[in-house]
Amino acid sequence: MHVDLVSCGKEHSVAVCHKGKVFAWGAGSEGQLGIGEFKEISFMPTKIKALAGIKIIQVSCGHYHSLALSEDGHVFSWGRNSEGQLGLGKNSRSQAIPQKVKSLEGIPLAQVAAGGTHSFALSLTGTSFGWGSNRSGQLALSGNKVKEQIYKPHSIGALKNLSVIYISCGYEHTAVLTEEGQVFTFGGNSSGQLQPSPRSGQRGPQLIEGIGGRVSQIECASYHTIAYVYTTGQVVSLGRGPSHTSNPTHQEAPAENSDITCLLAAEDLVDIEVKDIFAGAHANFVTTRRVSHTRSTGVSMKILPEIIRINQSLVKKWRAANKRKDREGAKREISLIFSSSACLTASFLKKRDAGENNLIDVDLKLARDVFKKLTTEKWISSLITTCLEEYLLRDLPYSSPHQEALLVFLLLPECSIMQDPKNWKTLAFEFAKAIHKMGPQSLAFLRTCWASLEVSSLNILVQMLKKAIISQIQYGVATEQYITNIKVLLEVIKEVHKANCQLPESAFIINELSGIFNFDAEAGRMFIRHNDLDCTESSDMVVFSDFLFVFDLPSKIKLMKCDSFVKLMSEVMAFP
Numbered sequence: 001m002h003v004d005l006v007s008c009g010k011e012h013s014v015a016v017c018h019k020g021k022v023f024a025w026g027a028g029s030e031g032q033l034g035i036g037e038f039k040e041i042s043f044m045p046t047k048i049k050a051l052a053g054i055k056i057i058q059v060s061c062g063h064y065h066s067l068a069l070s071e072d073g074h075v076f077s078w079g080r081n082s083e084g085q086l087g088l089g090k091n092s093r094s095q096a097i098p099q100k101v102k103s104l105e106g107i108p109l110a111q112v113a114a115g116g117t118h119s120f121a122l123s124l125t126g127t128s129f130g131w132g133s134n135r136s137g138q139l140a141l142s143g144n145k146v147k148e149q150i151y152k153p154h155s156i157g158a159l160k161n162l163s164v165i166y167i168s169c170g171y172e173h174t175a176v177l178t179e180e181g182q183v184f185t186f187g188g189n190s191s192g193q194l195q196p197s198p199r200s201g202q203r204g205p206q207l208i209e210g211i212g213g214r215v216s217q218i219e220c221a222s223y224h225t226i227a228y229v230y231t232t233g234q235v236v237s238l239g240r241g242p243s244h245t246s247n248p249t250h251q252e253a254p255a256e257n258s259d260i261t262c263l264l265a266a267e268d269l270v271d272i273e274v275k276d277i278f279a280g281a282h283a284n285f286v287t288t289r290r291v292s293h294t295r296s297t298g299v300s301m302k303i304l305p306e307i308i309r310i311n312q313s314l315v316k317k318w319r320a321a322n323k324r325k326d327r328e329g330a331k332r333e334i335s336l337i338f339s340s341s342a343c344l345t346a347s348f349l350k351k352r353d354a355g356e357n358n359l360i361d362v363d364l365k366l367a368r369d370v371f372k373k374l375t376t377e378k379w380i381s382s383l384i385t386t387c388l389e390e391y392l393l394r395d396l397p398y399s400s401p402h403q404e405a406l407l408v409f410l411l412l413p414e415c416s417i418m419q420d421p422k423n424w425k426t427l428a429f430e431f432a433k434a435i436h437k438m439g440p441q442s443l444a445f446l447r448t449c450w451a452s453l454e455v456s457s458l459n460i461l462v463q464m465l466k467k468a469i470i471s472q473i474q475y476g477v478a479t480e481q482y483i484t485n486i487k488v489l490l491e492v493i494k495e496v497h498k499a500n501c502q503l504p505e506s507a508f509i510i511n512e513l514s515g516i517f518n519f520d521a522e523a524g525r526m527f528i529r530h531n532d533l534d535c536t537e538s539s540d541m542v543v544f545s546d547f548l549f550v551f552d553l554p555s556k557i558k559l560m561k562c563d564s565f566v567k568l569m570s571e572v573m574a575f576p
Contacts, residue, residue, distance in 0.1 A: 073342025115169025181214025233266030
């Protein structure tokens with residue numbers, strides 16, 4: 001069977017094979033093999049059955065735990081959880097079966113990396129998330145009271161503005177590579193693996209100086225770090241490793257820094273160039289390829305498999321898929337993307353410049369155009385509707401503390417399927433319900449985004465909610481579910497109204513209410529609440545006059561008359 005990639009832990013290995021199937025072998029007493037049992041040792045590669053049917057594109061092994069990233073953007077972890085390195089929470093024990101890291105749901109990820117007892121994930125926008133042990137500072141946490149352990153993925157502020165493109169973890173240290181070809185290290189420095197030694201009193205990422213060029217690849221072993229300096233053609237090592245792993249073959253390593261050792265010099269690579277570098281506890285490996293005289297001048301970087309996302313060539317292929325075989329493949333791809341918040345968000349991410357912090361990292365106009373093209377094909381429109389209804393909307397990451405996971409709430413209204421009144425209950429309402437469940441922090445972020453949206457995008461959101469409210473009032477029966485639905489829809493449009501800085505007030509008015517709304521029933525609800533009457537209806541009823549902004553002027557006048565009547569009747573009832 002073809003092997004796509006392999007990762008090795010302290011005493012176990014995990015391989016990704018054909019079609020994303022995953023096999024593991026070696027020591028398994030901590031559950032690090034993921035085969036469903038804490039087996040002492042497995043001498044033969046064993047298929048991880050829990051991941052069957054899931055296409056895994058990346059794996060990374062820590063000392064006694066393992067991480068995996070699937071094609072549709074889910075992260076799985078298993079093995080020892082003594083320091084929280086699985087990212088499953090404080091009360092979670094070691095796991096012999098792969099578990100979803102729910103805290104990362106919805107985030108479009110580029111990479112996962114496992115260290116000794118810590119873990120990292122890197123998003124496509126360059127945000128770094130770390131969890132597990134921080135006893136040596138290997139998570140680069142900052143603040144007055146730095147924790148020694150983090151049990152769930154935490155956004156690492158110290159790396160936010162570095163434009164990180166790759167992360168590698170050692171036993172108690174971490175190295176990151178930036179777009180500019182710089183290397184920053186942090187964590188334990190017992191063997192000089194950080195180089196330079198952290199300045200007195202300083203923690204967190206430190207720039208490696210003295211390499212003498214720009215770096216395109218890095219890898220951490222337990223106690224040393226290796227790097228490929230593409231501008232000089234050298235492979236260098238930082239640190240000494242447990243048994244002085246970095247044995248210099250060239251004495252011309254920079255004299256001013258004895259901790260930087262040259263492993264391979266440019267003259268060692270006659271007619272060949274470095275393809276990939278690998279670091280192990282006691283050995284390092286470099287794969288090479290022949291230099292072609294017609295080759296491009298591109299930088300040799302480690303290319304990681306990416307999560308699936310929409311691009312123009314895929315859109316063209318899907319729309320042209322007429323043959324059965326072609327359409328089956330297209331259906332699979334569409335289903336994966338439109339069932340995954342992470343993949344949908346990844347499809348429309350904006351390019352972020354170095355040091356730039358965009359509030360809205362997705363291109364909503366591009367999304368609108370792509371959705372419009374796709375939904376002109378009836379079979380694609382039908383499939384997208386099913387995926388949204390049965391999968392994506394049910395699993396929206398409304399409770400995520402991470403802003404990138406919430407970007408999908410800006411994208412979804414741009415899809416014309418969400419605007420269709422026929423889909424108000426299965427799509428628009430479910431969308432609003434997820435927003436209604438949000439905590440204060442997530443909702444505050446969404447409100448900030450709404451306040452800065454372009455007029456066209458904000459108006460699309462408002463119109464979608466208005467259509468859902470009209471449909472509920474027109475066709476709903478006054479049941480408990482009706483009350484719940486209308487409450488949710490009105491509360492959400494109220495949040496949008498509070499955030500609105502651009503749309504005129506008239507954009508929120510539901511003109512149809514004047515013809516279909518029962519003002520007498522509203523007067524009754526107002527009377528019950530005004531007099532604080534104890535009845536079964538009082539706690540669950542919706543008083544529409546709390547949402548005056550959706551009524552036109554004639555309707556507001558009617559509501560004012562209702563209010564006056566209620567107050568008058570209340571005064572009359574107050575006298576014996």
